[in-house]
């Protein structure tokens with residue numbers, strides 16, 4: 001396991017995320033499958049992982065309890081616990097922290113994070129006084145290192161980063177968000193401030209594990225022995241400001257594969273990075289409808305549907321999954337995909353030959 005220095009300690013480059021632990025599928029509420037989950041934790045520990053990440057809300061609060069129990073048998077000084085305070089779940093930060101110590105069966109937290117700072121929640125965190133309280137806890141030794149995790153605009157991330165002397169920041173970072181999203185700018189903003197980065201979603205919630213057939217073919221032609229997730233992890237671990245890469249491992253096979261990838265610190269070569277970009281482009285092209293938002297289709301739509309806006313949501317749905325559909329309600333349009341009568345007046349105008357009626361139908365079904 002690659003280890004990287006962090007202040008006066010040394011952290012494994014791969015961290016064990018406890019957000020997607022195996023669950024008992026046939027039991028109501030899908031509780032954590034303690035036996036299988038503990039097997040994963042034990043494997044992680046035995047193979048040099050020393051960073052274990054959870055949060056107050058993971059698995060409905062059961063993740064912290066599970067981790068507290070699973071780690072109990074190990075010397076407390078031999079591993080590092082990371083957990084988080086989410087203001088939206090319970091604004092009483094003092095009570096939350098006390099409960100977390102109890103759940104985790106410990107009297108201190110190594111890495112403590114203000115959780116999921118976003119443009120909507122940043123102000124709430126600032127006004128609540130929680131940051132000063134956590135700094136007090138740090139002075140008392142109950143928190144060893146203080147940081148925050150963010151799903152925020154660049155401006156919000158930078159503002160929050162400048163609030164205090166954070167020890168680390170956790171962001172979503174993977175090659176797709178690097179090439180097509182804001183991850184590169186976020187990375188650079190933190191690098192400029194010399195703040196170590198903990199990475200979440202290095203495989204983008206598993207999306208980069210499956211990819212598309214074209215993209216997979218490009219990657220396997222270059223390195224037949226590397227699977228898709230390995231490419232994603234290798235990309236992130238090549239970035240020098242990255243400290244720990246969290247992977248929410250749900251099976252023993254997954255953790256075994258990931259640990260193999262982290263035996264070797266060699267960064268991707270420029271040539272390999274170019275291959276990855278090529279595969280990422282192919283993936284995006286294959287997944288997305290190539291709408292250029294020219295609006296040639298809009299004027300003749302009898303139902304006054306804002307076609308390109310709905311196609312944009314459809315594209316995001318293809319890459320990001322069902323949560324992207326939440327944007328449908330915010331589209332300013334007289335008609336919605338449900339109003340499409342399949343007349344085909346749009347397709348005749350589309351220079352990209354996009355089969356709009358079929359997509360409207362698919363969106364309409366997804367809206368149900």
Ligand code: SF4
Nearest residue numbers: 301340341343344346
């Ligand atoms: S097929 Fe649907 S989206 Fe296209 S013009 Fe007709 S009503 Fe509008």
Ligand code: SF4
Nearest residue numbers: 291292294295297350
């Ligand atoms: S005409 Fe085609 S490319 Fe242009 S906005 Fe409509 S669907 Fe998109």
